[in-house]
Amino acid sequence: MQIIEVTGYAVRSAVLTMRSTGRPLEFVIFPMLHVAAPTFYAQVRTRLRACDLIVMEGIRGKSAGVSALTLAYRFAPRRRRNGLQEQSDALLLPESVPVIHPDVTAEEAMADLRALPRSTYLLLMASAPVLGLVFALRGPRVFLDDDLAVDDLPSTLRAEMLADDPVERAMTARRDERLLDALGEIHADHADEPMRVAVVYGARHVPALVSGLMGRYGYRPREAEWLTALVPR
Template sequence: MQIIEHSIIGTRSAVLRLRRPSSQLQFVLFPMLHVASPEFYAAVAQRLRQCDLLVVEGVSGRSVLTWAITLTYRVIPANRRSGLVVDNIAYRSLGVELISPDVTTAEFAQGWRAMPQRYRLLMWCALPIVVVAQFFGGTRRLLSPEVELNDLPSAKDERYSDDEFAEHFERTFGGDRDDRLLAALSELVRTRSSERIDVGVVYGAGHVPSIVRGLADRHGYRPRTAEWLTVLDA
């Protein structure tokens, strides 16, 4: 199942609606990118207002570490020729109940410190290079096949599945946060399945395969419909 699609017309994100026969509650997954066209975020915000509850990604608090990591994408709109903006949706102003099960900066830093020092040093050394590359080539990357994503392991994933650095990276930036999100979604299934509500799940596209698999394995939810939203026109 395609989550982020690249084609000659541009890059698109699939808004996925998940259902199961025994539950009135439905999940609507919004695979997000850190930067996109303003029109993409406007289209997402319009659809979020139609939901009854939002579950939103976001590491709470501030730190030098999170500032440095987010700089790798915040620098892209600084190149005004890109026409891109950082996610500018004011989620708490949409008039919809909102929960955020993501980690705090302190919890994220704890996971970061659990990574071997040699890998942390490698990432600190790589950050300036990534920032410069994103400034000059962020738009080109967003319009390349590299951005494509589906719910199946890619050849790249399989190639690095036994790589120690990739394992630590995934645990720090994805695994623990995905577990916390799925625990929150499971609690909603347990307590609100009898309600006919749409729960909008607004998380980075990279988290979506784990969300889809987790809801299927734990609760029998399956994607039933998809709506394509344009992230950026070619």
């Protein structure tokens, strides 16, 4: 099963509801694209209103390095004809639902990247602006690529390949662990309460998230709802 489905006409994201037998607490996983159609973010916001707590991705603090990396998805929305928006808290978060941010700091994120071989690190930093220009020029069609597809269970070949990639590990491993620790605290404190906890994280974090909730705490995917994230123009 895929959590991000890429076809010739659209990209869709599967919202997963995970439950553990005998417990009323449930986690609702929203696999996010950081650039998408405005309607996608509106649909997510509507569903977040029905949740009791939101666990939100977001590197804390500022860093020139982190800003450079995010150029890859900040350029595309600047061309109005692309019909895209960049993800933001203002678009997503309803005022009535409490939010926690267990993500790493900018300093921690950059420390993990600097631990890569120097040539790999420099290539990564240099390629972000180039990718951003490609996204801006090609528009939504650049996203209609099988490389964007993400599987939800790490036993699949694609997820295993990603897990072995040093850049992928540097960008996600510490952040995934921090997220799972936060969800573990929620589980310990509220497992016997009828709470609906939303987890709003980029799609690349979801394989480790699903695996961790299953292996550590016994939560399994019970429902999935497809949301259209973008369509080409």
